[in-house]
Amino acid sequence: MKRKTVILILLIFAFADYALSQSGAGLGSISGVVLDASRAAVPGASVVVANEAKGIRRNLETNSQGVFTAPALIPAEGYSVSVNKSGFATYQATAVTLAVGQNIDLHIDLVVAGTEASVEVTAEAVLVDDTKTDVSQLVNSRQILELPINGRRVDSFVLLTPAVVPDGAFGLLSFRGIGGHNAFLTDGNDTTNTFYNENAGRTRITSPISQEAVQEFQVISNNYAAEYGQAMGGVVNTITKSGSNDIHGTAYWFFRNRSLNARDRYASFNPQDIRHQAGASLSGAFIKDKLFYFWNYEATRRDFPAIATQTSANLFTAAGTLDTARNPCPNPTATIQATVAQCQRAIQMLTTRNFGTVSRTVQQDLGFGKIDYHLSDRNSLSFSLSGLRWVSPHGIQATGIVFSNGNAIGNNADSTVRDAYGRAQWTAIVSPRVVNEARFGWFKDRLHDTASPDFLYPGLGLASLTVNSTGNLGVANSYPRLNPSETRFEYADNVSWNTGAHTMKFGIDITHTEDYHVQLINRYGSYSYATLNNFALDFSGNTA
Secondary structure, three states, X not given: OEEEEEEEEEEEEEEOOOOOOOOOOOOEEEEEEEEXXXXXXXXXXXXXXXXXXXXXXXXXXXXXXXXXXXXXXXXXXEEEEEEEOOOEOOEEEEEEEEOOOOEEEEEEXXXXXOOOEEEEOOOOOOOEOOOOOOEEEEEOHHHHHHOOOHHHOHHHHHHHOOOEEEOOOOOOEEEOOEOOOOEEEEOOEEOEEOOOOXXXXXOOOOOOOOHHHEEEEEEEEEOOOOOXXXXXXXXXXXXXOOOOOOOEEEEEEEEEXXXXXXXXXXXXXXXXXXXXXXXXXXXEEEEOOOEXXXXXXXXXXXXXXXXXXXXXXXXXXOOOOEOOOOOOOOOOOOOOOOOXXXXXXXXXXXXXXXXXXXXXXXXXXXXXXXXXXXXXXXXXXEEEEEEEEEEEOOOOOXXXXXXXXXXXXXXXXXXXXXXXXXXXXXXXXXXXXXXEEXXXXXXXXXXXXXXXXHHOOOOOOOXXXXXXXXXXXXXXXXXXXXXXXXXXXXXXXXXXEEEOOEEEEEEEEEEEEXXXXXXXXXXXXXXXXXXXXXXXXXXXXXXO
């Protein structure tokens, strides 16, 4: 067992011509400076930042330098900003879309009373974000909804961002050539499998979270703030959907059958692959403007057999038959010769086990729920919980169709993944200048693999086997294994303090991770035979 505790203390000073808000992990902020016609600051102006659909309302006041800031806002569409000051016309900005990690800075010029100023701020508008120092990109909800994706694995959308490519081997995300040392967050909380530095469940599962439950991604490639940390590559922050005052529901079913597709031009056959993905989601408000909910469930069922073959020249021919010229059985030069019947049984077992179709299926069930509660204009709570169960008989090799040298059976396994994640967040407006955001997270990622009983040699069990230097004829010597079972507890607290023309941010992140790992190499022994004749002698005895 490995235990790891990480304490991250962050201190950020942001100095600028006016106060700039700092958005927390998984949140955003709206700030601005209010000026009159002579470009002088307008202090004491009343500012309201609101989102009717989400029940959010922040009552603010500009300081002596005409600055206001509303940090720790939920990323969403439909924000509005109104500014009122005696002697001036009301300013109104509508249709403001706030993305995760974004600081929207508005430059507001008030006009004299008697006229109205109304501004529509859209995603296409040029917004000044002179607090941004990282190299980041947003994958928005429209891209997630409309762009095609293979298998609905949502973190593949990260490949839309510059400097991110697949690693070419296991489907990992490679940032600037670094493929295995990224950080994966969900609503700001760490959901990385730190044993492998990969996303929860690794790449074998269909997806760690349903595409239907994701609102957007924040992808930070470089120069990220200290509060993210714990990554050499990039940071992927997944923002989940929240409920609103309107009731929304979806039901969906996706079906794929390779028999409906033409054979690939350069492939010799069209392999079987039948996939069903179905689910439903529901969101709305239990109490208008107060208590909101979002729920999603998704099931995946897949049938995609693998094809086993052997390419070792020591034992088999290219045609898939045993090479009797190199491996005579019975062997006339052996001290003890196997009988013809013994050789036939041994050859039949080796051939049928290493050539042919291997059953491979997937069953995944995935659920997610979220509750947002606005206690008052100054305090809000958010809770979310997700769970995943992925069971794949003989499916640890989740990609590929044809596997050689025992990789379809000997190195394959019955694989089980169980993931769970919980989060609680409290956002408090301590004063018009101080906002505190406290988060608690719990994360569990359990990966277990064991050899399938359908392909064990009689009498050999889980032992590994080599005949004439041809390995992987038995079971891989690492099975069964718990690889690993990881549990994490995380507490983070960030305070944003606006004073004068400056914003300061203080924070602490305490993470305690435990990895329980069971993998005893050659636990059940390893058998090595120099000739097929010797193996036939032992094998026949095992089946007697």
